[in-house]
Amino acid sequence: MLRSADNLKRFSTRVREFFGNHGCKVRFFMTWISSLKSFVESLFRSHPDACLVIVSNSMDSESGSLVLKPFLDKRFKLIAIKPDFDYLFKDTHAEKWFKGLKKGNVSPVTKLRNVIGAQTLDLETRNWSRLNNAVLIFDKKHPLLFKFIEEFALTFDGNKWGHNGPYLVSRVVSRVNGRPEFNFTVLPPSAFYPVNWSRIRNFFRGPRDKVHSSWLHKKLEQIKSESFAVHLWNKQSREIKVESGSIINYIMLDCCVFCNSSSSSL
Known part of the structure; x- marks a missing residue:
């Protein structure tokens, strides 16, 4: 177990070295939630030269390295690092809140700009x-x-x-x-939210008939012209199967890097 000071140094040093060694001009940070490979694929499809830091305990491990290996083999620039929240929250208003959380005093339950x-x-x-x-x-x-x-x-x-x-x-x-x-x-x-959380299931369904197929096509064209991203409302959609011909299926095929592998499944 690393001491807190050592852990802080390790986190900050690894992040700085990663950005410094790769000359990163476009930087992304994300926390890892299961089944987010499609997000990473979409990110590198749109920004192949970007640098991605995944802040995650589970991904900064041998098993996590296996998940990320296909991206590294394609020479995408990404790294998974265990977070040091003391470092991340230092000198922010969240610092006091986090200290209270650790002491048990808090119940834990493109071109766009600004x-x-x-x-x-x-x-x-x-x-x-x-x-x-x-x-x-x-x-x-x-x-x-x-x-x-x-x-x-x-x-x-x-x-x-x-x-x-x-x-x-x-x-x-x-x-x-x-x-x-x-x-x-x-x-x-x-x-970012072209569909309400209560209707997200419709985005996972394939065409049922000609009328439904026409609706899917029009909605997909609307998303292509008006949306920068599609929020999937994970709590409602995480157990839904992606059907062939659905809006999500088309988006995945349009954004995938490993289009013929299981890495493209949600």
Whole structure:
């Protein structure tokens, strides 16, 4: 077991060495959730020269290396590193919250720039009624990110669904909206959330008849022209099988790197 100071040095050193050795101009960070190979494929399909750091205990291991080996064999630049949260949260509002969590005082339950996506719109005003934090694209040290972290540390509640996510960013943006020092854009639902969580199953279904096939085609064309990403609402969709001819099937085939292997399955 590494001591905390050694672990901190190991994490920060490995990240700096990885970026330094590869001359990384485009950098991505992600946490690993099971069955996210398709996301990694999509990322490198769109950004083949990017550098990806996967912050994960399970992936920074021998078994994790086997999962990542196909990408490394194709000379994609990625690395999995065990996180050091003391280092990541240092000098942020989340630092105090994390210390409380460790002590048992907290219940743990492209060209886009400075944007957040709306999840739903008010049908009358066409203004956003709820935002979502699944996709956040902001400059380093952007004041809105600071406010998100501050709100998270001050109001964390693991017993309320969405309180620390969509409701959090919606609360904060409602307070700062219109203030000139917070320069950001709210994109419409079609940008990242072209389907509501209650209807995500439709994206996994293949055509049932001519009418359904026509709807799938039109929806897919709409996504291609209006969406930057498609949020899959993992809690609702993780057990759904991807059917041939479905919207998700077409997206996977369009984004895959290992198109004829099991790596392309969700």
